[in-house]
Amino acid sequence: MRTEAELAERGRALLREAAAAAGSALPEPAGLAGFDEPLTVLVAALREQLPEAPQLAVLLADAQDLRYEIREWLDGQRTRRLDALDDGLAQLRKVSDPDSLLARACEAVVRSCGFDRVMLSKVEGSLWRPWKSFAVTDADPERAFREWMRTVPEIRLDNLVLETEMVRRREAALVTDPRGDPRVYQPLLRASGLNSYVAAPLMPTGRVIGFLHADCESRPVAELDRDILGAFADAFGRLFERAVLLRRLREQREQVREAMRTVEAVLDDLASAEIELAARPLHSLRPAPAPARSSATLEALLTGRELEVLALMATGATNSRIADELVIADGTVKSHVKRILRKLCVENRAEAISRYLRLTMGDRGL
Template sequence: MSVDAAGQAASGKVGPMDTDRSAASRRRGALAERGRAAHAAAVDLLWELAVLERLEYADEVAQVASADLRTLDGQLAILGGILRECLIDPERPPAPPEVALVSQVLHEVHAVRFAVHDHLGHERLRRLDQLDRGLARLRPVTDQDELLEMVCAAAAEAGGFERVMLSRVEDDTWRPWRSHATSIGDTELTFRDWIREVPRIELSHMLLESELVRRREPAIVARAAEDPRVYGPMARASDLTSYVAAPILSGERVIGLLHADHRGVEMTELDRDMLWFFAIGFAQVFERAVLLERLREQREQVRAAMRGVESVLEELASHTIDLVTRDEATSIGITRPARPVELERPRVLETLLTVRELEVLGLMATGATNDRIAQRLVIATGTVKSHVKQILRKLRVENRAEAISQYLRLTIGARED
């Protein structure tokens, strides 16, 4: 749990994001109440006019109005269509009083639907603007560790969520890793302890997380208690009721997962989309940071190798030259410049290193990373790391740069001979 969240909880301050979310929630509640009233008025009128009695799907039409605005809009669309048919039905022309009643109810149905569309459109634009501001704070960051420290809090702010969890995906397992909450209570403390203790979780085909990895798409859980895909220990530790989740992709591979929720509030498709858009944006920022770090490492390795080459060339260029034959030079004791290391020929390297280690060392000298070496030699990255460790030990050097320097000195010296 972040320090910012703890400070905010302790101070009781309410930020602009909380104010916007509260205002939007109140607006949704008011629209839902108005929509239920229009729905009830339309159903009552259709029963009074004996219209529903003639419909095969009357029970479906007369169902209780939904609390979800999109579903409610669909219900009102059906009722609006039936009310319009009442006004133009040639087999049963409505009386003037009925025309007035139907028109009045139909007008309210259309008014509510227009208000719902307006609210949903503005809400989406507001959330997208908020998302862009949140991602803008991450884009200047080029340190991958710093990005990982920021991601949960940034997702909560950018997506308008109260709680966010980051998980790592490795091979066939996933592991909850970090979390953030806009305020801290007993549930958050319990959940934080659970994250610290939870082992790697196998990605079985029944879990929602397996679905995220397989499909590489976001998902929404409306009722966690009734959804068999939900990982029970996580739901109990965090008191989850409804949440959204999205994968973090590197190319075609899922490297992490984000989970987010509002305490006790059913999540919407818009919430799912916002988390998905954030996951895509974060993946791009994180990948750039990783590539920049690799470039910095390779630049330093190349610089170290070039310093070694420069030293060898300087020795070769500065050594005195005598006008003698090779045999004469040997007989009178003229020697070549001493090598900076005891090893004097590549064949000596061959006695110290295995064939595979020589291949790895040769690729290291080109500035190749462990991942690149693994790809070239078609071996695992872990195997490359093991070879590098053995190379450093056998050459009695501290790091890659020293190993590369020795390799270049030996190979250049051999060519001069």
């Protein structure tokens, strides 16, 4: 099978020959996919001229053969690129950590989707933040582009037509003439030197959280590139959602294990206390004053927010989880935990949880 470059050169030569022999001057497309339309027009023109100019029969046959050969090659190219995409996604399916997935996303696009460079961006509300990139070369322009990404401020999506369209329509986009396209963000164009590119939204759970922008240095991108990047973005979104859910399950499982260890420690303490009580001489038993209610004791020692933090600690929640539940910063949670330990006169979280459970179980009459 001929290569893409060979077919494109043959197509250009055929169009030049047709212009000289039959006066059918047609524009030469930049990419192989663009040859179908001029070749179709050429075949129709040659058929009309054939009765008066039989010598054009050979040229007509060549044009028809080339058109079908290009179509066959393009169909095969779609199959080959989809196979490469499947292979790349198969490797990513082995990754169960969302941070690791994000770290490998850009390189996976380049290796499995047939691009020379890709940029991964974050979308947070109405803000767009270019984040990471990967390219097959590390030339000066690429290093300058990475420096631009590092220093670029937050970009508001309000006035960016192309990216706003992707958020609204949730579809991949194709830009064949970025310099003449008013939808394009011009600082990105100047920093990257893009001649054409494709972009696709990342949408785990159906919400756009990022963009992928990709281009090729040696050729203009085409509709197939848009479709391939869109397919990767859809599949990656599902893989990322799965990885996030797996991480949450791991965290929940560890929290449950920690809670079980805490309960076991509390039960051991209660069992030991009963044994010590039974071992005391009978003559040493004296009526004891009624203990104060535990909830009142805790409320006297701790503030309302500290009681909330302690209750979540007793479930095995980490500082990060407590911060998410109470909508406060991690540092604030750490400060609350330190004060709780000091006020309860305990050394660590386990002792604080143990005391909390003893007191609250006492409230329930256990």
